[in-house]
Amino acid sequence: xxxxxxxxxxxxxxxxxxxxxxxxxxxxxxxxxxxxxxxxxxxxxxxxxxxxxxxxxxxxxxxxxxxxxxxxxxxxxxxxxxxxxxxxxxxxxxxxxxxxxxxxxxxxxxxxxxxxxxxxxxxxxxxxxxxxxxxxxxxxxxxxxxxxxxxxxxxxxxxxxxxxxxxx
Numbered sequence: 001x002x003x004x005x006x007x008x009x010x011x012x013x014x015x016x017x018x019x020x021x022x023x024x025x026x027x028x029x030x031x032x033x034x035x036x037x038x039x040x041x042x043x044x045x046x047x048x049x050x051x052x053x054x055x056x057x058x059x060x061x062x063x064x065x066x067x068x069x070x071x072x073x074x075x076x077x078x079x080x081x082x083x084x085x086x087x088x089x090x091x092x093x094x095x096x097x098x099x100x101x102x103x104x105x106x107x108x109x110x111x112x113x114x115x116x117x118x119x120x121x122x123x124x125x126x127x128x129x130x131x132x133x134x135x136x137x138x139x140x141x142x143x144x145x146x147x148x149x150x151x152x153x154x155x156x157x158x159x160x161x162x163x164x165x166x167x168x
Contacts, residue, residue, distance in 0.1 A: 016057055016058050017055060017057075018055070018057075018058055018059055018060045018061075019060075019088070020060040020085075020086050020087060020088055021055055021059075021060060021061070021062055021086060023086060023110065023112035024062070024084075024086050024092075024110055024112065024117065025055070026115060026139060027053040027062065027084075027137075027144070028053050028054065028055055028062070029052070029053065029167055029168065030050060030051070030052045030167070030168045031050065031051045031052075031053075031144045031165035031166065031167050031168070032048075032049065032050045032051075032165055032166060032168055033048075033049060033143070033163055033164050033165035033166055034046060034047065034048055034049065034071065034163060034164070035047050035048075035049050035068070035161055035162060035163025035164075036161070036162055036163070037160060037161045037162075038159070038160070039150065039155070039158060039160050040155055040158060041152075041155065046071050047068045047069065047070065047071060047077055047078075047163075048068065048069045048070075048071050048074075049066065049067070049068045049069075049163055049165065050066070050067055050068075050165075051064070051065070051066050051144070051165060052064070052065045052066075053084070060085060060086070061083050061084065061085050062083065062084040062085075062086070063081075063082075063083060064080075064081060064082050064083065064084055064094075064096070065079075065080075065081045066078075066079060066080045066081070067079045078098070078099055078100070079098075079099040080096050080097060080098040080099060081096070081097060082094060082095045082096035082097060082104075083095055086110060090109055090110060090111070090112075091107065091108070091109055091110075092107070092108050092109065092110050092117060092119070093105075093106070093107055094106040094107075094108070094119055101126050102124065102125070102126055102127045102130060103123075103124075103125040103126055104121055104123070104124055104125075104133055105121070105122045105123040105125075106119040106120060106121050106122060106133070106135065107119070107120060107122050108120055108135075114138075115138060115139035116136070116137070116138045116139075117135075117136070117137040117138075118134075118135075118136050119134065119135040119136070119137075120132075120134050121133040121134070128153075129152045129153055129154075130150060130151075130152055131151050131152055131153055132150065132151040132157060133148065133149070133150050133151075134148070134149040134150075134157065135147075135148050135149075140164075142166070142167070143164045143165060143166055144164075144165045144166075144167070145162070145163065145164045145165070146161075146162065146163055146165075147159065147161065147162040148160045148161040148162070
């Protein structure tokens with residue numbers, strides 16, 4: 001290539017975490033561990049899980065993917081993906097599409113100091129039975145712990161899932 005006609009490589013600036021994402025940037029990366037589930041209408045179960053939180057430089061959003069599998073066989077169980085939009089005022093909006101066709105629009109709050117995120121469903125779409133979902137994430141001794149509560153058209157809000165995940 002002729003040095004005079006060659007265009008220089010574009011300058012790249014270092015990736016910058018958007019200020020809205022910074023308070024919960026501890027989520028970024030991949031987390032793996034085990035969880036337990038149950039509900040009054042189903043048998044209790046255990047599962048393996050991996051969460052991945054990603055951030056496009058300079059954007060006020062976090063990408064989210066989740067997958068679970070049976071501990072005994074490794075067979076896939078559930079998956080979901082979506083976006084988390086933290087706001088500077090300590091509120092957060094989350095949209096999630098689940099592999100079973102259910103979609104969630106959640107709103108909540110986060111505490112950067114306590115490293116706690118609390119979410120409450122505003123909309124649970126494409127669900128004939130599920131009426132409400134609450135999620136709480138908390139960083140405890142370096143582990144990402146969460147619990148999920150769920151209500152159906154026949155059962156009030158009850159514990160459904162809980163897990164503890166380590167950052168890879």
